[in-house]
């Protein structure tokens with residue numbers, strides 16, 4: 312296999328491109344907007360699922376592989392591009408999980424994570440500005456985070472300086488070139504109106520929330536739909552909080568410069584990224600509920616991104632059942648940063664016929680995970 316076309320330059324498309332290019336494959340990476348500017352830019356960058364014990368083990372094994380490899384990847388990115396993705400091992404402090412504690416504990420034991428219980432004074436010493444209504448917390452020290460805008464900027468630069476990668480921004484894939492049920496390439500249209508065809512040995516769809524749209528002319532469509540997430544960031548002083556703090560689905564992420572990100576909403580099935588004042592206020596109050604001192608700091612920015620939601624949070628990684636030489640790497644939902652690295656490595660293994668880093672079967676495009684194109688892809692209340 313000499314040449315691939317990748318549709319979509321989010322974190323998934325860019326990491327896939329990196330891994331294949333390193334093996335000597337020529338990659339055309341095609342992005343309708345600018346590389347990394349969709350979900351991958353908008354996310355919180357926590358290198359862990361929020362409540363990992365709620366997911367299938369097939370997510371946990373991807374996450375664990377990624378967690379082990381990320382520090383090295385991020386150091387390499389910093390060195391090669393001069394853009395630091397600001398990896399920090401801040402640890403994740405769980406609050407309000409009393410009702411699912413035994414499940415959480417069992418999962419932590421099974422996957423060998425430390426999970427330290429903190430009570431009363433221990434808790435308030437560990438996180439000084441925490442609302443004193445919290446009397447119990449559980450800390451997983453090994454969890455890290457990355458600053459998404461810096462991560463994707465660094466990846467974009469890597470795409471531009473890598474020998475075997477050709478990044479085509481502002482270029483939308485309008486259709487697949489298919490002959491006798493075999494994909495041969497893609498047709499594109501750029502923002503200046505120019506149309507072009509790219510031919511390749513394999514085509515990979517890494518189209519994030521848009522993946523099902525891209526394939527809806529064909530019989531089997533992955534159940535991937537957009538799930539909007541709104542976030543805010545406080546301009547706070549350095550070290551106001553030390554850890555990623557999670558309570559009732561809301562998380563606070565302390566960045567190196569003191570800013571604190573608070574996320575996020577789950578709004579199903581819309582392709583709009585509008586933000587609204589009611590949500591801003593709701594998120595602000597949630598942040599203050601966890602850390603009252605945040606009432607004294609301004610919300611600097613609010614934004615939204617579209618997660619590539621899949622029904623069970625399990626990404627689709629593998630060959631399309633009807634269209635030969637078409638592969639998917641999409642549907643990473645809330646966890647694309649943490650699980651994406653392993654899914655890209657796995658796809659590379661498949662394409663280059665290498666031994667797979669883990670069992671690929673849970674991520675395959677099996678009939679039960681696909682819809683007929685006449686059905687509308689909709690997600691409701693998944694996670």
Ligand SMILES: Cc1cc2nc3c(=O)[nH]c(=O)nc-3n(C[C@H](O)[C@H](O)[C@H](O)COP(=O)(O)OP(=O)(O)OC[C@H]3O[C@@H](n4cnc5c(N)ncnc54)[C@H](O)[C@@H]3O)c2cc1C
Nearest residue numbers: 319321323343351354355357484519540616646647648649
């Ligand atoms: C608010 C929020 C918080 C999150 N927090 C976390 C977190 O803390 N940890 C974590 O692990 N994950 C988190 N995520 C999830 C994570 O960001 C996503 O799972 C991940 O970014 C998905 O990457 P992707 O490359 O598949 O999608 P995207 O980044 O959306 O990239 C897909 C790309 O495909 C392009 N594209 C689509 N169709 C076409 C076409 N026809 N032609 C050309 N290009 C096309 C799009 O323009 C886009 O750039 C969060 C997401 C959100 C929104």
